[in-house]
Amino acid sequence: xxxxxxxxxxxxxxxxxxxxxxxxxxxxxxxxxxxxxxxxxxxxxxxxxxxxxxxxxxxxxxxxxxxxxxxxxxxxxxxxxxxxxxxxxxxxxxxxxxxxxxxxxxxxxxxxxxxxxxxxxxxxxxxxxxxxxxxxxxxxxxxxxxxxxxxxxxxxxxxxxxxxxxxxxxxxxxxxxxxxxxxxxxxxxxxxxxxxxxxxxxxxxxxxxxxxxxxxxxxxxxxxxxxxxxxxxxxxxxxxxxxxxxxxxxxxxxxxxxxxxxxxxxxxxxxxxxxxxxxxxxxxxxxxxxxxxxxxxxxxxxxxxxxxxxxxxxxxxxxxxxxxxxxxxxxxxxxxxxxxxxxxxxxxxxxxxxxxxxxxxxxxxxxxxxxxxxxxxxxxxxxxxxxxxxxxxxxxxxxxxxxxxxxxxxxxxxxxx
Amino acid sequence: xxxxxxxxxxxxxxxxxxxxxxxxxxxxxxxxxxxxxxxxxxxxxxxxxxxxxxxxxxxxxxxxxxxxxxxxxxxxxxxxxxxxxxxxxxxxxxxxxxxxxxxxxxxxxxxxxxxxxxxxxxxxxxxxxxxxxxxxxxxxxxxxxxxxxxxxxxxxxxxxxxxxxxxxxxxxxxxxxxxxxxxxxxxxxxxxxxxxxxxxxxxxxxxxxxxxxxxxxxxxxxxxxxxxxxxxxxxxxxxxxxxxxxxxxxxxxxxxxxxxxxxxxxxxxxxxxxxxxxxxxxxxxxxxxxxxxxxxxxxxxxxxxxxxxxxxxxxxxxxxxxxxxxxxxxxxxxxxxxxxxxxxxxxxxxxxxxxxxxxxxxxxxxxxxxxxxxxxxxxxxxxxxxxxxxxxxxxxxxxxxxxxxxxxxxxxxxxxx
Numbered sequence: 001x002x003x004x005x006x007x008x009x010x011x012x013x014x015x016x017x018x019x020x021x022x023x024x025x026x027x028x029x030x031x032x033x034x035x036x037x038x039x040x041x042x043x044x045x046x047x048x049x050x051x052x053x054x055x056x057x058x059x060x061x062x063x064x065x066x067x068x069x070x071x072x073x074x075x076x077x078x079x080x081x082x083x084x085x086x087x088x089x090x091x092x093x094x095x096x097x098x099x100x101x102x103x104x105x106x107x108x109x110x111x112x113x114x115x116x117x118x119x120x121x122x123x124x125x126x127x128x129x130x131x132x133x134x135x136x137x138x139x140x141x142x143x144x145x146x147x148x149x150x151x152x153x154x155x156x157x158x159x160x161x162x163x164x165x166x167x168x169x170x171x172x173x174x175x176x177x178x179x180x181x182x183x184x185x186x187x188x189x190x191x192x193x194x195x196x197x198x199x200x201x202x203x204x205x206x207x208x209x210x211x212x213x214x215x216x217x218x219x220x221x222x223x224x225x226x227x228x229x230x231x232x233x234x235x236x237x238x239x240x241x242x243x244x245x246x247x248x249x250x251x252x253x254x255x256x257x258x259x260x261x262x263x264x265x266x267x268x269x270x271x272x273x274x275x276x277x278x279x280x281x282x283x284x285x286x287x288x289x290x291x292x293x294x295x296x297x298x299x300x301x302x303x304x305x306x307x308x309x310x311x312x313x314x315x316x317x318x319x320x321x322x323x324x325x326x327x328x329x330x331x332x333x334x335x336x337x338x339x340x341x342x343x344x345x346x347x348x349x350x351x352x353x354x355x356x357x358x359x360x361x362x363x364x365x366x367x368x369x370x371x372x373x374x375x376x377x378x379x380x381x382x383x384x385x386x387x388x389x390x391x392x393x394x395x396x397x398x399x400x401x402x403x404x405x406x407x408x409x410x411x412x413x414x415x416x417x
Numbered sequence: 418x419x420x421x422x423x424x425x426x427x428x429x430x431x432x433x434x435x436x437x438x439x440x441x442x443x444x445x446x447x448x449x450x451x452x453x454x455x456x457x458x459x460x461x462x463x464x465x466x467x468x469x470x471x472x473x474x475x476x477x478x479x480x481x482x483x484x485x486x487x488x489x490x491x492x493x494x495x496x497x498x499x500x501x502x503x504x505x506x507x508x509x510x511x512x513x514x515x516x517x518x519x520x521x522x523x524x525x526x527x528x529x530x531x532x533x534x535x536x537x538x539x540x541x542x543x544x545x546x547x548x549x550x551x552x553x554x555x556x557x558x559x560x561x562x563x564x565x566x567x568x569x570x571x572x573x574x575x576x577x578x579x580x581x582x583x584x585x586x587x588x589x590x591x592x593x594x595x596x597x598x599x600x601x602x603x604x605x606x607x608x609x610x611x612x613x614x615x616x617x618x619x620x621x622x623x624x625x626x627x628x629x630x631x632x633x634x635x636x637x638x639x640x641x642x643x644x645x646x647x648x649x650x651x652x653x654x655x656x657x658x659x660x661x662x663x664x665x666x667x668x669x670x671x672x673x674x675x676x677x678x679x680x681x682x683x684x685x686x687x688x689x690x691x692x693x694x695x696x697x698x699x700x701x702x703x704x705x706x707x708x709x710x711x712x713x714x715x716x717x718x719x720x721x722x723x724x725x726x727x728x729x730x731x732x733x734x735x736x737x738x739x740x741x742x743x744x745x746x747x748x749x750x751x752x753x754x755x756x757x758x759x760x761x762x763x764x765x766x767x768x769x770x771x772x773x774x775x776x777x778x779x780x781x782x783x784x785x786x787x788x789x790x791x792x793x794x795x796x797x798x799x800x801x802x803x804x805x806x807x808x809x810x811x812x813x814x815x816x817x818x819x820x821x822x823x824x825x826x827x828x829x830x831x832x833x834x
Contacts, residue, residue, distance in 0.1 A: 005798065008455050012455045015444030016630075019436055022458065024453045025431030036430045038465070041439065041456035048455070179431065190528050208653035213428055220644055222433070275699075275720075281706025282692075282699025285720050289698025292774055292807055294722070300730070303692075303702050309717040309760065313730075345725065357709050364832075367522070385524045387549055392571070 001034045001172060006052045008067035008077055009151050021066050021156055028181065032165065033228065034062065044068050049080045051212045053146065061144050062168075068150030069134035071113035078121070078137075085139055087123040093121040095135045102133055115223035129155055135310055136163060177231045181213075181222045182239045183256060184249045185403040192221075192249070195241065203238050216392055216401035247381045248412045251403060253255075258402035259294075261381050263383065265409045266297035266347075273405070274343035275301040276314055276335040279353040279369060281382040298346050304335070314338055327352050327364045331398045331408060332372035332381040340374050348374045349405050353384075355393040369397045382414065418450045421470045424458040425484035425494055426568055438483050438573055449582065450594050451479065457509045466497045470563065471723030474657040478561050479585075486551035488530035495538070495554075498565055502556055504540040512543060519550055529681050544580035546572055555582060595642045595649065597787060598605040599656045600673060601666045602635045602820040603831075608634050609666070611661065613659040620655050633809055634816035666828045668820060675819035676704045676711075682826045683714035683764075690822070691760035693731055695743065696770040696786060699814050706810045716762050721752070731755055744769050744781045749789035749798040766789045770801075772810040786814045790825045799831065809830050 005025055022039045029036050037060060037340060043049040049068075056063045068077030082088055088156035096118035103110040117133050120126055127136030127147070132335040134150040136159040147164055149156045184192060189212050193200070203210050206381035208231070214283045215219040223238060243250045252261045266273055275284045285301040288294050304310040307326055311318055317333060324330040332350050337346035355370030367386040372379065384400050388395045407414040422442055428434040439456045444607060454477060457654060459465040463700055464811035466485075473480040476625050477770035478688045485494030498506055520527040534550045536545055544553030544564070551567040553576040564581055607630050610617070620627055620640060625648070630637040640655065642645035660667045669678045692701045702718040705711050721727040725741055728735055732755045742745040751768050756765035772788030784803040789796065801817050803810045824831040 012439070013456065015440040015442070017455075018440040023429070023435040025434040028432070030431040037460065039430065039436075039456075039458035042459075043454065043511070155724075156594075181433075188525070190530050193489055193530065194528055200487065211491060213425060213433065214485070214487070222428075233824040276631070277699070279706075280703070281711075282694075282702035282718060283706070284722065285699030285722075286697075286703055286811075289696075289700070289722065290808065290811070294698075298722055300726040301699055301718075301720035303699065303710055303716055303719045303720060305702075305706065312761070313717070313719070313759065334682075342730065344729070362492050365522070372827040385522070387522065389571070391628050391707065394703075394707070 002060045002288060002361055003029055003034050003036045003064060004056040005036055005064040006038045006056060006063065006065045007151070007196050008044055008065065009041075010043045010068075010285070012041050013043055015242070021151065021153055022336075024153070024157065025064060025066075025160070027167075028160065032168070034168070044076055044365060046076060046080050046083075049077065049121050051097065053081075053084055056143055057141070057146075063144070063146040065148040069117075069148065069150045071111075071117055074112060075249060077148060078119075081119050081137070081139070081146070085121065085123060085141065087121045089119040092118050092120040092126055092135070095128075098128070098135075098291065099133045105386075109275055120355065127159050129159055131158050138164075145390070147325065150324075178225045178227075178232060179234075180232070180235045181220050181249055181254055182242060183218060183220055183252045183254075184246070185251055185258065185399055187217045187219070187248050189219050195246070199238070199242055199245070203346070206234070208238070217396045221329035230302055231375035247410070248403070248407045248414050251323065251406055257287075257291075258406065260291055262406050262409065263288070263291060263297050264400060265406070269302050269346075269407075269409070272297050272299050272344075273341055273347045273349065274299045274345035275401075276339035276348060276350040277301060277303050278305055278310070278335070278351055279355050279400070280351040280394055280397050281305060283394055284349065284351060284401055287398055289401065302339060304343065308337070309330055313342075315342065325364070326367060327354055327370060329370055329372075329381045329383070332370035333374070333379045334372075336372035336381075339377050340376075346375065347405060347409065348373075349401050351397055351401055353393075353397060355390045355397070356388050357390060368392055369393070369400070371397070371401045371404055373401075373405055375408060380408070418454045418475045418481060419450050419538075420446055420479040420481060421473040422453055422456045422747055423466070423473060423480065424568070425461055425466060425482065427460045427491075429458050429484075438568065438570055441570070441574065442481060442483075442577070445577065448594060448596050449585070451585070461491050461493050462477045462592060463493060463497050463500075467495065467501055470498075470501055471629055474558065474561055474563075480561070480563040481675065482563065482565045483573050486534075486565065486567045487533055488528075488550070495536075495564060496555070498556070498563070499538050500540065501676040502540060502558065504538045506536040507539050509537040509543055509552070510536050511536060513544075515545065515552075516550045518748075521688070544576050546576055547579065548572055548575050555581075555584070557833075562686075594827075595640055595646045595652075597649070597652045597656070598630070598637050598639045598671055599659060599667055600635060600637055600669045600671075601663070602675065602816055603666050606631045606636050612663070616662070618657070619658075622654075625652065625655070629720075633680055634813040664827070665820070665824050665831050668823060674704075674708075675823060677708055678716050679710060679819060679823050679826065680705070680711065680825070686763075687827070688763035688826075689714050689716050689761075690764045691716045691756055691762035691764065693756035693760075693765060694718060694720050695722055695727070695768055696750070696772050697768040697811055697814050697818070698722060700811055701766065701768060701818055702817065703813055716760055719756060719759065728750070730759075732759065742781070744771055744785060744787060745811065746787055746789075746798045746800070749787035750791070750796045751789075753789035753791035754796050757793075763792065764822060764826065766818050767791075768814055768818055771822060772807045772814070773805050776806060784810055786810070786817070788814070788818045788821055790818075790822055792825060797825070 197264035295301035356366035752767035767789040773783035
């Protein structure tokens with residue numbers, strides 16, 4: 001089943017509001033096998049709405065419309081739809097009673113504009129809005145369907161979940177799309193594509209669809225089946241093959257994050273972690289603390305941004321700092337090693353680098369970062385070379401450090417490219 | 418000038434990615450007098466792209482296209498635009514050199530797919546992408562313009578800011594909107610509106626438009642003149658009045674951030690700062706380090722997430738921890754005070770709280786945060802009460818701590834509501 005979404009509202013076009021309705025509907029619909037093929041965002045303008053509805057009906061079986069149902073003057077969706085469907089408004093008594101109840105519950109007087117919200121098109125099914133005053137509307141039209149809903153996200157979501165999805169499920173035999181996503185870190189999109197070309201051919205030959213979704217410092221791979229959840233086991237098997245071939249690259253699935261994955265491993269091993277940071281400035285630590293319950297495995301950090309503090313609280317030797325410089329394998333390893341002792345943790349991760357825009361040298365150009373990891377068994381360090389954007393370099397360094405720590409915890413050989 | 422945006426990508430339609438490009442472009446364009454009248458989101462499908470471009474040209478003078486320029490098989494925008502504009506691809510040497518440099522800087526070999534990213538349409542102007550390998554394209558077409566850019570937000574933003582807006586400014590006479598923004602921290606939107614009601618009347622009477630732009634932990638106030646830059650001095654004067662009346666609330670202008678503002682004050686005073694963090698987990702330190710040149714005033718931090726580390730490296734007394742608990746005025750102040758000594762800094766800022774979702778008590782419910790500030794003259798602490806969203810609470814605590822530090826540096830009385 002093909003659907004289109006028409007989002008109405010100036011606030012979306014001037015960037016005051018992000019269109020999260022579109023992403024919510026996209027996710028919920030595709031999980032139920034309704035494929036949204038286009039999203040059109042327009043302002044509260046009669047002709048634009050009429051054109052958009054006409055064109056959407058040409059391409060889709062289901063047209064979802066959000067916005068423009070409020071009580072103010074600029075909300076014209078209801079009148080415009082009456083024109084399109086050649087019908088008129090009449091007072092809808094159950095909706096009026098519901099609006100009356102809504103205001104009396106809140107001890108607020110009901111205004112004329114609110115009463116007029118109960119005037120609804122004759123030729124449509126009314127979809128109850130339990131959390132607001134703008135009802136939804138279901139129009140049947142030449143074997144297709146248009147649904148109009150308010151733009152307020154929680155009102156739209158309520159109507160979709162309580163009124164629309166149950167009706168769609170009972171009236172249509174939907175084809176069932178099913179997605180699953182696997183997460184990789186350590187290779188850019190192009191390299192990953194080349195490395196896994198064979199695997200990609202296998203999944204495509206099996207009739208599954210593969211998408212590369214690059215995000216800063218990582219690439220998500222999404223497999224889609226057009227025959228629904230029944231192919232989940234098959235998708236899982238393909239993911240298992242990928243994990244098996246590239247264990248250092250594949251770190252998780254779905255909505256997992258690297259700090260969460262590390263947290264789970266640490267909890268299993270009954271171990272703790274801490275960080276000694278220079279260039280990442282606390283960002284690596286903050287990525288752990290972002291997770292509720294992090295105190296079970298994350299203890300704390302030393303943030304030694306200056307060379308003085310590297311010596312004073314990080315106990316790095318002055319001689320080594322002079323000999324090798326702060327951005328070096330030796331200092332990264334000493335920071336990590338000393339951190340284990342000072343913080344009393346099982347694993348300590350260190351970062352030291354030049355994030356830019358200034359401070360680069362021929363030996364250590366902007367974007368150079370050394371990451372160290374120390375456990376009771378060994379200490380190692382790796383050099384990374386990123387670009388010249390400070391913020392992005394920081395994100396990349398944090399993710400590289402996390403994946404290096406994960407590989408060390410799992411005794412994997414760390415690959416990067 | 419009317420513009421339309423065509424966003425290409427399945428990830429937007431199935432809700433895996435929220436279309437923040439649309440809101441960013443909406444905001445930036447409208448500030449420059451370019452009105453986005455429609456946003457159309459479609460998948461990487463040749464016919465859909467051709468139809469969308471054709472229809473957009475019927476309605477708008479400027480068509481912005483994002484997405485579908487990556488190196489993988491599903492990225493087809495470039496070829497489709499060649500078909501639409503009846504042109505073909507050729508190797509663009511400057512882009513090829515830039516891609517080569519991009520990979521050599523990162524010590525990564527260049528693949529065939531990357532080389533092919535330098536094959537670009539003959540009949541267009543190439544827009545340099547300084548942070549990625551997919552160049553932008555500017556097509557002139559029947560007196561109108563189409564611009565194609567990658568969908569990765571920071572690449573698209575870079576191309577718009579460095580290549581597109583300067584060209585638009587020089588080639589078109591855009592309507593002259595002029596905006597200036599002043600930044601406040603410490604009061605919610607409703608309270609702020611009530612507090613500054615009189616000032617708001619004054620600016621509205623002067624024919625300026627005022628917008629409240631709430632962001633987590635702060636409220637931006639934007640004044641807009643419809644007669645261009647000529648009213649800048651007047652806007653500055655209104656801002657000066659606001660700063661004078663509410664010095665603890667107003668911390669900066671435009672794109673300034675609180676850590677930057679504090680950095681400037683510290684540099685002037687030739688002083689340094691450090692942090693001792695518990696609940697903010699390094700995020701407060703990271704907010705300083707995000708700024709290039711932070712090492713001139715920011716030294717480092719202790720991140721004492723567990724009570725053990727509060728004692729061992731933060732030198733907080735076991736007795737006080739037992740008597741008052743970790744989330745208390747006494748511990749916040751002791752953390753800040755000891756931090757000054759241990760880190761050897763002029764000012765030390767501490768955080769200790771319960772960010773949630775668990776861990777609340779009747780005395781310190783979720784959202785309670787104590788912030789301490791120590792200077793050579795005095796130590797003080799303040800209690801803050803936020804909501805139940807962990808991520809938001811962390812952001813709020815960081816901003817409150819920064820503004821408290823700023824007020825203390827400037828010897829202002831700190832207000833909050």
